[in-house]
Amino acid sequence: MAYWLVKSESNSYSINDLEKDKVTHWNGVRNYQARNYLRSMKNGDLVIYYHSVVDPIGIVGLARVVKEAYPDPSQFDAKSEYFDPKATKENPRWFNPDLEFVEIFESILSLNDVRSLKNTDKMVLLQRGSRLSVQPVTTTEFQSIRKAADSRD
DNA sequence: GCCAACGTTGGC
């Protein structure tokens, strides 16, 4: 099993929205590296949910992969902001998995909180200039975050 | 609001 991290702005799709929806198609990503990670996700992988840009910024909870990547329908929709004229149904460009809600942490782990944990110094999230909205997370990184979240209730 | 960092585009 692998671990991942996804970013979302809480005013567009927060973890509370995911809790309400139970499952969502993680679509609208238009970056090739992020897409490649999305296509690598396997059923059962755990996904750290991160709220970016909008305060409070930080890690807010967990999701799980429940359906492996399939074509993002919005790429074919000329009315969608995610429309891609170069994508065809025979040769789609963008693929996304379904994620289901797992849990909301007792409190948000800020970037500084994450920095202060053991084994997180190599996390993609903390690297200078890192803008990827889908990132791989190692087992040790995940365990540090899991432990920090559990010690806060 | 600033701006560093990065990705994408397009002229050549």
Place this chain on the structure above:
DNA sequence: GCCAACGTTGGC
């Protein structure tokens, strides 16, 4: 295929 210009991301 290079690379300058531009647009976007995202923390502060």
